[in-house]
Each structure stands twice: as C-alpha cells, then as structure tokens.
C-alpha cells in the first residue's frame with residue numbers, strides 16, 4: 001500500500017473537522033476524495049502532510065509510520081502536495097518555479113532528469129520555461145503547480161482541487177495528464193468536480209462533515225443514488 005490513513009482526526013483550535021478517517025491509496029493508483037464545500041477535504045491533505053497537526057490517527061507511507069514527521073521530512077520521504085490555489089512564485093519564471101520544487105537533497109541530485117520528465121508530461125511548460133509564472137493562463141499555472149510538486153520526486157502526490165476555476169476543455173486535458181501519472185506514482189486527488197474525478201480514478205471516497213460516508217469504484221459510485229443526486233446532478 002502506498003499510503004494508508006487510519007482513524008485520522010484533526011481540526012483547528014477547538015473546532016474538530018475530521019472524525020476518524022480511514023482510507024488507503026494503492027501503488028500506482030489514483031484515488032479521489034470527493035465531497036462538498038467545507039467537508040474537510042483540504043484539511044485531510046494538510047493533516048496528512050503535517051501542515052495541520054493531526055489530533056489522532058496514523059499516516060503510513062509505504063508501510064512506514066510517518067504521522068509525526070514534519071512536512072519537509074514527509075517531502076523527503078516521498079509525499080508531495082499541490083496546494084489549493086497553486087501558490088506559485090508569480091515573479092519567477094516557469095523553470096525557476098520548477099527548480100524550487102527540487103529542494104530536497106534527493107530531488108536536487110535528480111533535478112535535470114526531473115525537468116525532462118515534467119517537460120515531457122507538460123510540453124507547454126517547456127515552451128514557456130522563461131515566462132513569468134504570474135503571466136501564464138490558469139490552466140498553465142495549474143500544470144506548473146503539479147509539475148513543481150513532481151520535481152520533489154514523490155511516491156504519492158496529493159492534489160487539491162486542480163479543476164478549480166478552469167474551463168471544461170482545460171480540465172479534460174489536465175486530467176488526461178494526471179491519469180498518466182499512475183505509471184510512476186500514486187495520486188490522492190481532492191475534487192468537487194465529481195464527474196471528471198471519477199473518470200480517471202481507480203477508487204474513490206466521499207467525505208461529508210468530516211466523515212467518510214461512501215466508498216467504491218467509480219462505476220459503483222456512479223450508480224449510487226446519493227452520489228447521483230448530490231454530486232452528478234442526475
């Protein structure tokens with residue numbers, strides 16, 4: 001198992017947001033965490049990374065307990081996060097942003113190779129490598145945010161809401177590329193756009209009010225009455 005989360009609980013101050021989540025991401029697979037606004041999807045990713053400190057539960061990466069490792073250590077161990085809102089360095093070029101992603105020792109040694117890898121996944125970034133990140137289109141910026149996280153050479157990539165604010169055609173292209181990542185790593189994808197997420201997922205969990213209320217393969221979930229009504233608009 002690439003990533004196993006057991007009984008994860010978390011929150012902010014006195015506000016409990018996650019109530020004992022248990023789920024897993026297999027090797028070379030794409031798993032989605034779906035759910036409405038405020039369900040706790042982002043909090044789940046931040047708690048896995050350790051940016052938000054979990055209140056309880058366990059995070060295992062490749063069978064190793066990494067729960068209490070600080071975020072930079074988790075990056076070294078093979079977890080990488082593409083945050084909501086992309087968080088690029090707008091005044092830096094595309095390539096400078098990418099190199100910022102290769103900051104661990106292991107990643108620095110492989111930075112040249114990694115650049116080639118991400119440029120082959122996203123040829124557009126190669127064409128634009130000297131352009132300032134802040135002047136790129138929304139779709140290009142999302143590609144760059146993913147590519148920057150890949151520069152850390154993760155085993156498990158966590159992606160928060162990549163479709164946010166993008167046109168349907170751009171989303172389709174982006175998800176096509178995300179789906180190719182499974183040959184190299186595992187992906188935990190947080191999405192509100194349930195239909196597109198299910199298309200590329202091997203398995204998915206539905207999070208509501210900080211609890212997993214449903215799980216299954218995309219075809220199982222697409223047949224579920226609650227999913228149809230609440231998330232697919234059928």
Ligand code: ATP
Nearest residue numbers: 012015017035036037038039040041042043044192
């Ligand atoms: P969205 O898609 O809107 O980002 P989400 O499922 O990712 O939703 P979270 O962002 O994880 O949800 O938020 C879950 C709950 O935690 C919400 O009630 C939110 O108001 C609260 N919350 C999030 N961040 C903080 C914070 N830094 N301090 C206090 N409460 C927070």
